[in-house]
Amino acid sequence: MMKKIALIYMGGTFGCVGEPLAPMPAEKFIPLLQHVLPLQLDIECFVSPVIKDSSACTAEDWLRLTQFIQELQQKQYQNFVIIHGTDTLSYASAVLANCLGHSAHVVLTGSQYPLLNVKGDDTREFTDTIDNLNFALESVVKCAQGVYLAFHHRLIHAQTALKRHTTELDAFTGIEENTPIYANTDAIQVNDALIAKAQDFNCVSLMWQPISVDQQIENLALFLKNPPNALILQGFGTGNIVVNEKLIQVLQNIQAKNCAVIITSQVPFGLLDQRYAVSEWISHAKFLVSNSLSQADLYAKALKMYLKYDAVDQWHDHWKN
Structure with a gap:
């Protein structure tokens, strides 16, 4: 047929x-x-x-x-x-x-x-x-x-x-169709209310640059006044970002304003890896780590989280689902 x-x-x-x-x-x-x-x-x-x-x-x-x-x-x-x-x-x-x-x-x-x-x-x-x-x-x-x-x-x-x-x-x-991947399988029913909510979705993706930590802190502090729904930090290599306690505190202050802080990599393919000492802070700073398959997929996942959940704490609860 x-x-x-x-x-x-x-x-x-x-x-x-x-x-x-x-x-x-x-x-x-x-x-x-x-x-x-x-x-x-x-x-x-x-x-x-x-x-x-x-x-x-x-x-x-x-x-x-x-x-x-x-x-x-x-x-x-x-x-x-x-x-x-x-x-x-x-x-x-x-x-x-x-x-x-x-x-x-x-x-x-x-x-x-x-x-x-x-x-x-x-x-x-x-x-x-x-x-x-x-x-x-x-x-x-x-x-x-x-x-x-x-x-x-x-x-x-x-x-x-x-x-x-x-x-x-x-x-x-990208990964071709004949290669199996771990991908999203569940659908969400889109309605007018979700479409209206999406009009206010604000996602910022910041590509980390090789500048001083103090300069990074000043740049990030700008988001404290009007934080987005999701702040994606594109680190180097496997997601490495050099930080100090002051920078971590600024990010935590941003997240406290109901902004999801997400760590990812500038590298298009491959998983993140926190075995390096430079990334050890991520495990105790309580930020989200990307488990998406591309930068566009991370944007789409952040959008889906925003549509389904109103609080960043809920993003953390369901991020690995």
């Missing part, structure tokens, strides 16, 4: 035309997109509740997309391909993975070049759109339940995706 695929268009370079590139209105683009879809597959096209340049997307937009997918699930759709811009494609993938878990077959894709020529009246002579879209459509009916990113013939676990190059066709890297 042929599996029906819901193809959801959310914008991005894929649907841009003109010079400079600008998005074609969805109602004009979808009929042109349908002309290039493979005839052997049962595909129904949908317009996402939000269409915008992906660099402008926020948690609210991805939650609206998740809600739309969950509404289609209630109509018996179980296979979804999403066309999304590449700038925040890894973040969209991670948010969907954390919200949908293994409740459906979901594959996100995008392109480095548009589908259409400058005038928008024919397909572009050189484009990666058709190749990426066909690969995503083929993958969604074969992959196990979960969320994936399909790009340049690579099917990647969504929570591990990282954009590795600004212009090359092979733009994304």
Whole structure:
């Protein structure tokens, strides 16, 4: 029995035309997109509740997309391909993975070049759109339940995706689908109340720099006046950050204002490791340590914690779940 695929268009370079590139209105683009879809597959096209340049997307937009997918699930759709811009494609993938878990077959894709020529009246002579879209459509009916990113013939676990190059066709890297990972499997039902709450989600990720501890303290002290919901500290190597008691106290003061302080690494892949003396302070300072699979996945996990729990103490109680 042929599996029906819901193809959801959310914008991005894929649907841009003109010079400079600008998005074609969805109602004009979808009929042109349908002309290039493979005839052997049962595909129904949908317009996402939000269409915008992906660099402008926020948690609210991805939650609206998740809600739309969950509404289609209630109509018996179980296979979804999403066309999304590449700038925040890894973040969209991670948010969907954390919200949908293994409740459906979901594959996100995008392109480095548009589908259409400058005038928008024919397909572009050189484009990666058709190749990426066909690969995503083929993958969604074969992959196990979960969320994936399909790009340049690579099917990647969504929570591990990282954009590795600004212009090359092979733009994304991560752990490929044929390698098992420990990933989020539980879904959350997205409703209007959660979407409204997400509008106020404030997450700051601070990449640690090789400057003096005193300068770090001054920088961190700025967050005491208006702390975010989550402060992510990207240390060196396996999460190493050089501190003193004053710096730890500043971080604890920030956390006391209901801000989750999370330690992670600037290094894209690999687990954190606190065997070094320079990281010994983390074990007794009572900060959260990332157990996510990428920076985008850590953002998505922080978002999920914020949506589910109002107090940072609850984040600590459920962080390892």
